[in-house]
Amino acid sequence: MAKIVEDFSKAKDIFQFALTNSDSRSLDTSLKAVQFLPKAVLPILGNTDTVIGPLMGENGISLYRIARIGEDSVNFSLDARHILVRIAGSTAEDSATAKSKAQDILRRVNAGNFTEIAAAESEDPLTKDKGGNLGWIGSTDLGPQFAEAMADASVGSFKIAETTQGYHVVEVLNRTNKLYTVAEILRDISISTATKDSIFKRASGYHGRVLSGSDFDEAITDFAEARTQTSGRVTPGEFSLLGLKGARPIIAWAFKNEEGFINDEILESENAFVIARIQSKGKKGFRSLEEVHTEIEDEVRKHAKAKFILAKLNGNNSDMAATAAAYGEGATAGTATDVRFSNNFVQNIGNEPKVVGRTFGLKQGEVSKPIIGNNGVYLVKLDVLNASTPLVDAAIAMQRQAIQQAKIQKAVNAAYQGMIDIADVRDMRYKFDN
Structure with a gap:
């Protein structure tokens, strides 16, 4: 491996050398912003003759080298930390109150310890205990208002940026508009x-x-x-x-x-x-009560716990952070962005169709009643509802065709399954597997 590291650092055609010496048959040669790069290469950004590794990863042992550097003339990347102040309601007064608090925090961080203030004041549960650290993010990751506020922010400066989440007191630790291509040599780990x-x-x-x-x-x-x-x-x-x-x-x-x-x-x-033992073998048809006992017990426990949580959540729940704090251990407040009616997945909580459905029934600033979901009990407050961009006729026609094709395929699959059921076909292909 030492010889490969040395030769990799000297290679003129970096991509060809990486492809020739890697066990992976694919190589990504696209330019990427810093936030999309392997964390291992961050210390060597700008150095195209330095090799990082060998490093152990999930897929094997990796060597990295910066192969190409470009620039983005529009967007930029920030290494930043922030303190989030959420807007409690939907009125202008609520916004002014949050902005005033953010300005007060800005004065304090200019003269104090950002990490301590973030832990005490930030309403972002994902970063407040990490000194408010966001890591490397794209300028538009938190919305166009954030990008506009950070456009002229220099390294080491403090800024206030307003987004749909509230007001962010931001410290810029680093920034760049550079783009990078990383060449990777991946070697599989095979047992001797x-x-x-x-x-x-x-x-x-x-x-x-x-x-x-x-x-x-x-x-x-x-x-x-x-x-x-x-x-x-x-x-x-x-x-x-x-x-x-x-x-x-x-x-x-x-x-x-x-x-x-x-x-x-x-x-x-x-x-x-x-070494395997067959614990039990079920019979064809409905499963016995004994077989489903554990699953039923889990559902009953979940239902009982949900009722307990519902009882504790009764009352004024307009302030999400305050409600979580009042509830105590086990409750957290957070923000989910890019929630879509067409997608049941909600950022940070998983597959929650009830939460998605109820969210789109709310008015801006309105708080839902408690929702018993798949993974917990939720309160949802609608911060911003973005109007969708009307589709052009060509896009509508394409979507209509895709839906029709999906329905046709569903009908074909249902007919096929129906024939299997009528003929009482049993899947015994396992008899031919070794």
Whole structure:
């Protein structure tokens, strides 16, 4: 690897060298703003002859080199930290009150400790305990008003910017309009034959114990590198299991054998040796109460907890931050941007169709009643509702065609499934999987 690092730093055709020496067959040669670059290259921005690495990552070992530098004539990037002051209501007086508080904070940070003031005053729960640090962001990431306010902000300066979230007291730590292309050499980490044989020998020792009657969890105490896991319900057509790569042979084995059976030969996935026991096998048709007991219990617990939370949220909830503080542990206030009626995913909380639907039924500044969602109980306050840009006729025609095609495909799939159901076709392809 040391030789590759040296040669990479001297290579004239950086992209060709990276592609030739990488286990990845793709190479991104586009220019990107700082916030989209690997964090590892931030210390060497501007240096095109320096190699960073080798660094261990999720996909293997990486080497990085800045291959190209350009400029953006319109947008810029900021390394900044902020203190957010939210506007409590929708009136001009509410806005003036928040702005006055932001101006007071601006005076204090000019003479005081930004980190301490952010922890005490900021209403951004994601950054207040990190000194208000936003990291590198694009000038338009927080909206056009933010970009306008920061247009002439120099490094080390403090500014107030108004956005849909409220007023931001911002310190500019760094800024640039540079764009960069990073060349990466990615090398896969493959296990050696000797290591694989050693792991297999250990797996065989554990396998022998459970075949002799030892309990799975008890036997594992002498094998620190191993762990036991229990899957959920698995169907014949599945390919994934408990995070194992290439788990299809294990699933096929399970459907070929009976309840309580332990594999007589060690099963192998792409990233593990597996000793498996079939805990239970369900019958075709509706699942028994015993099989769904845990799922029902979880839902009942969630419903009971939701009722408890609802009781605590009764009252005036117009101030989100104050409501969260009054509720106590477990409650947080935050802001979700770019919420769309066509998308059930909400920033920071996940898949919440009820929250999305209720949001679009609110008026600006209005607060919803508590909403029992998939992942919690929510109060929603609509800060800003942006009117959509009317589609041109050509775009409408394209959307209409896409919807029609989706409906046709749905009808075809339903008809196909109907024929399978009528013919009582059973999926037994697992019999042919090894």
